[in-house]
Amino acid sequence: MNYIGQSVTKAFELILGFDPDIYFIVWTSVRIAATSAFLATLAGVPLGLLLALKKFKGKRVVSAILNTLMAVPTVVIGILVYSFLTHQAPLGSMGLLFTPTAIVIGQFFLAFPIVAAMVFSVAQGKDKKILKTAYGLGATPFGAIKSFIWEIKIPLLAAIMAGFGRVIGEVGVAMMLGGNIYRYTRTMTTAIALETSKGEFALGLALGFILLIVALGVNSTVSYINYRSEKA
Amino acid sequence: MSVYKLEKIKRSYDNNDILDNVNLTFEDGKIYCLVGEIGCGKTTLLNTLAFLDAPQGGNLFFNNLPSRRKNISYCMQQPFLFKTTVFNNIAYGLKARRENKVNEKVNNISRLFGIDPLLDQKVSRLSGGQTQKVALARTFILDTPVLLLDEPTANLDEASIQLLEGALSQSRKKGNTIIFATHQLDIAYRLADEVITIHDRQVFPQSYQNFFAGEIISSNGLKSFKINDQIAFILAIDKEGQAKASIDPKEIIISKEKFTSSARNSLPGKVISIIDEGKIVKLTADCGIKLVSQITHKSLDELGINVGQNVFLTFKTSSIKVY
Numbered sequence: 001m002n003y004i005g006q007s008v009t010k011a012f013e014l015i016l017g018f019d020p021d022i023y024f025i026v027w028t029s030v031r032i033a034a035t036s037a038f039l040a041t042l043a044g045v046p047l048g049l050l051l052a053l054k055k056f057k058g059k060r061v062v063s064a065i066l067n068t069l070m071a072v073p074t075v076v077i078g079i080l081v082y083s084f085l086t087h088q089a090p091l092g093s094m095g096l097l098f099t100p101t102a103i104v105i106g107q108f109f110l111a112f113p114i115v116a117a118m119v120f121s122v123a124q125g126k127d128k129k130i131l132k133t134a135y136g137l138g139a140t141p142f143g144a145i146k147s148f149i150w151e152i153k154i155p156l157l158a159a160i161m162a163g164f165g166r167v168i169g170e171v172g173v174a175m176m177l178g179g180n181i182y183r184y185t186r187t188m189t190t191a192i193a194l195e196t197s198k199g200e201f202a203l204g205l206a207l208g209f210i211l212l213i214v215a216l217g218v219n220s221t222v223s224y225i226n227y228r229s230e231k232a
Numbered sequence: 233m234s235v236y237k238l239e240k241i242k243r244s245y246d247n248n249d250i251l252d253n254v255n256l257t258f259e260d261g262k263i264y265c266l267v268g269e270i271g272c273g274k275t276t277l278l279n280t281l282a283f284l285d286a287p288q289g290g291n292l293f294f295n296n297l298p299s300r301r302k303n304i305s306y307c308m309q310q311p312f313l314f315k316t317t318v319f320n321n322i323a324y325g326l327k328a329r330r331e332n333k334v335n336e337k338v339n340n341i342s343r344l345f346g347i348d349p350l351l352d353q354k355v356s357r358l359s360g361g362q363t364q365k366v367a368l369a370r371t372f373i374l375d376t377p378v379l380l381l382d383e384p385t386a387n388l389d390e391a392s393i394q395l396l397e398g399a400l401s402q403s404r405k406k407g408n409t410i411i412f413a414t415h416q417l418d419i420a421y422r423l424a425d426e427v428i429t430i431h432d433r434q435v436f437p438q439s440y441q442n443f444f445a446g447e448i449i450s451s452n453g454l455k456s457f458k459i460n461d462q463i464a465f466i467l468a469i470d471k472e473g474q475a476k477a478s479i480d481p482k483e484i485i486i487s488k489e490k491f492t493s494s495a496r497n498s499l500p501g502k503v504i505s506i507i508d509e510g511k512i513v514k515l516t517a518d519c520g521i522k523l524v525s526q527i528t529h530k531s532l533d534e535l536g537i538n539v540g541q542n543v544f545l546t547f548k549t550s551s552i553k554v555y
Contacts, residue, residue: 127312129308129312130312130314132279132284133311133312133314134324134328135282135301136284136304136308137305137324137325137328137370137374138301138302138304138305138328138329138374139325140301143328147314147324150314150315151314
């Protein structure tokens with residue numbers, strides 16, 4: 001017990017002492033996860049809206065693929081992207097393996113199906129009159145879609161946050177594609193795995209606490225926006 | 233000059249035909265009303281006219297106006313309001329069209345509909361009637377050559393309906409064409425220049441047949457709908473007083489002799505016109521009032537009825553719809 005207590009105390013010392021290594025790791029994690037979530041939003045929101053609002057052949061197949069992708073373990077995504085980025089692979093010459101970009105690519109494939117599937121679900125349940133009303137008042141197709149997105153902004157934000165949450169806490173892709181390189185591709189989760197295997201519980205715990213705070217912050221923000229939206 | 237021309241328009245949902253072989257022309261500057269029972273296809277026709285639903289057959293011509301988007305505005309049934317303020321909802325179409333003087337126009341139209349005190353309110357706090365008025369104001373403000381309104385009087389009290397009438401009258405004076413749908417016949421007749429009936433997937437570009445104003449009276453334990461001193465129909469209804477009633481022309485049986493049946497109403501009359509309307513024949517008889525009956529060619533041939541002949545028009549109490 002004493003050992004755990006000492007580790008917790010040291011973890012707080014590292015956090016409150018603004019240990020540069022810890023905050024570099026945190027910054028790397030947030031930067032990579034935010035970029036992945038942003039790219040997943042750019043691709044996932046249009047796909048989700050397309051699935052919800054348009055009728056086309058193969059819609060069910062796309063939806064089934066998205067649902068499957070949501071459940072794929074991170075290491076499977078990791079190995080698949082790895083097989084494209086490794087030196088012998090088609091994209092090997094780009095030298096992306098073991099870079100933050102490689103992690104972003106892998107994490108994009110983790111966040112994208114979540115964002116797309118959640119937007120699909122939200123948009124499908126939303127009143128189709130939004131678009132018809134907008135068109136009926138003279139909006140262009142772009143203007144009508146903009147109005148539709150505005151109407152679903154809260155659940156849309158929740159979908160993006162869910163995508164971010166999926167990648168900020170994952171370890172498989174970050175480890176396999178980033179390589180856990182000190183001050184380059186080391187993220188909170190890969191650092192926790194490394195420090196724990198080294199017996200350095202304090203650093204692992206400190207990062208674990210920060211990860212929890214980030215997760216709590218994200219969820220609280222979504223809940224607050226939701227609350228304000230319902231009150232409005 | 234016609235604004236719309238519809239030729240053999242067909243629309244169905246899930247293999248159910250809603251509109252079939254619809255042929256219509258809408259003239260410039262008139263108020264049209266689409267009437268018919270709930271679910272008869274009024275909304276489908278309006279959606280088609282608004283180019284929101286493409287017809288699955290036939291041709292729809294929108295004449296002499298280059299842009300549909302800028303020339304049509306549509307207020308849907310049970311309107312959707314954007315989750316923002318009343319002001320932003322009313323200004324939505326103006327902003328979409330990048331028009332000027334938005335504030336001034338919003339203030340004017342909101343005063344016309346009596347909703348100017350609500351402009352800063354969030355729409356989630358509006359009542360059903362206020363929601364309807366905001367949706368109407370949002371449509372009328374655009375002042376487009378064509379206005380489409382689906383059940384515009386829903387949720388409105390009589391005072392608000394009068395405000396709507398004022399807006400319709402102003403819009404018509406500007407030469408706009410207004411097409412609205414309702415299932416309330418009295419409103420249709422009050423507001424529209426022409427009433428178009430949708431029934432059984434078809435449109436009838438003429439006034440609803442056999443529509444009468446009168447009074448429901450009670451005598452000898454029987455209720456009857458009295459149109460004038462000579463004419464009264466027996467009714468099976470509880471209420472009394474002033475009312476309007478219509479009889480479906482398909483429900484009126486034509487015979488040369490009076491016959492005994494369970495039908496409570498049988499009026500003698502003289503055939504004044506027989507008009508071939510394609511699959512059916514429209515027979516009009518003068519019984520003190522003009523009653524229209526819809527029969528098949530075969531029935532007409534078998535009966536051998538001609539104009540000027542005396543006939544009996546028989547119908548059940550359940551065939552009389554009271555409004």
